[in-house]
Amino acid sequence: xxxxxxxxxxxxxxxxxxxxxxxxxxxxxxxxxxxxxxxxxxxxxxxxxxxxxxxxxxxxxxxxxxxxxxxxxxxxxxxxxxxxxxxxxxxxxxxxxxxxxxxxxxxxxxxxxxxxxxxxxxxxxxxxxxxxxxxxxxxxxxxxxxxxxxxxxxxxxxxxxxxxxxxxxxxxxxxxxxxxxxxxxxxxxxxxxxxxxxxxxxxxxxxxxxxxxxxxxxxxxxxxxxxxxxxxxxxxxxxxxxxxxxxxxxxxxxxxxxxxxxxxxxxxxxxxxxxxxxxxxxxxxxxx
Numbered sequence: 001x002x003x004x005x006x007x008x009x010x011x012x013x014x015x016x017x018x019x020x021x022x023x024x025x026x027x028x029x030x031x032x033x034x035x036x037x038x039x040x041x042x043x044x045x046x047x048x049x050x051x052x053x054x055x056x057x058x059x060x061x062x063x064x065x066x067x068x069x070x071x072x073x074x075x076x077x078x079x080x081x082x083x084x085x086x087x088x089x090x091x092x093x094x095x096x097x098x099x100x101x102x103x104x105x106x107x108x109x110x111x112x113x114x115x116x117x118x119x120x121x122x123x124x125x126x127x128x129x130x131x132x133x134x135x136x137x138x139x140x141x142x143x144x145x146x147x148x149x150x151x152x153x154x155x156x157x158x159x160x161x162x163x164x165x166x167x168x169x170x171x172x173x174x175x176x177x178x179x180x181x182x183x184x185x186x187x188x189x190x191x192x193x194x195x196x197x198x199x200x201x202x203x204x205x206x207x208x209x210x211x212x213x214x215x216x217x218x219x220x221x222x223x224x225x226x227x228x229x230x231x232x233x234x235x236x237x238x239x240x241x242x243x244x245x246x247x248x249x250x251x252x253x254x255x256x257x258x259x260x261x262x263x264x265x266x267x268x269x270x271x272x273x274x275x276x277x278x279x280x281x282x283x284x285x286x287x288x
Contacts, residue, residue, distance in 0.1 A: 003029070003051050004030075004053055005048075006057055007056045007058055007067060008034065014260055015031070015057055018275070022275065027279075030051075041070065044074040052077065053079060053278050053282050054076055055278060056068055056078060056085070056256065058256070061085075061256075064256065079235055084231055084232035087253075088231055091133045091169055092133045104223075104247070105251065106249055107124070107171070109124070109169075110168065111170070114158060126144060127144055127173040128143075128144050128173050129144070133167050133169050143173065174243050176203070179242075181195060181240035181242070182239055183216070184237055184257065184259065184262065185227075185235075186273050186274060187277050190220060190224045192216060193213075193214040194213060194262050195212045195214045198210065205258075212265060213265050213267075219248065227253060235274050235277060236257065237254040237258070238252075
């Protein structure tokens with residue numbers, strides 16, 4: 001009998017949909033709150049070894065990555081892997097992985113000193129986008145339109161305590177058509193995609209963007225699958241920008257994807273596809 005676990009910080013709409021899908025499949029499962037964990041690193045926990053696979057849905061990137069490393073150390077099958085999750089959680093590592101694989105992505109600079117950063121920004125030309133290397137939902141993004149804005153935002157970053165805010169990740173500003181594309185890759189295929197449309201330059205649905213169906217063309221499928229493979233593959237959400245001159249560019253990759261706004265929009269049962277992929281991996285492991 002297959003037994004799965006979902007590791008989460010809070011049971012959101014996505015987790016409720018996964019739970020309902022598991023019940024319909026008659027799969028035995030547990031929901032585990034990451035805030036209640038106490039892990040003895042010196043010996044494997046038999047509770048975890050009883051699971052055929054663990055799906056990580058933690059909202060905390062820090063907690064998620066720590067638990068994934070531990071579970072993999074104990075030999076537990078996890079989705080996504082610690083390596084994939086670490087790469088996707090860090091925009092610098094994601095960019096390097098995409099460049100290594102020859103995947104088109106916006107031009108990006110990394111610097112450490114504010115004055116050097118301003119010099120780099122002015123090499124690009126205004127506007128540019130300044131991003132933290134970690135984070136999601138479009139938080140702490142800044143479109144820098146002129147030198148005054150650059151100096152103000154960089155001064156603010158320098159006063160923040162986290163070392164990550166002292167890594168100045170600067171990306172060229174892509175003049176997109178008031179939308180971007182969120183594509184969902186599971187394994188070796190792009191199962192569906194949505195346009196996220198907004199009057200604001202930040203087009204995250206968490207910031208009010210409206211979702212609509214985006215056809216998965218052969219070009220989009222191929223690019224997104226290649227991008228997913230570049231970071232290690234698994235169950236991933238790929239953010240794609242439409243550049244007027246260069247075409248499709250991979251912007252970011254999310255290892256703990258949200259999909260509540262995309263099921264009805266695309267007509268694809270995303271939770272079932274995710275679980276089918278996990279179960280196929282479990283069965284493949286059992287055959288070996």
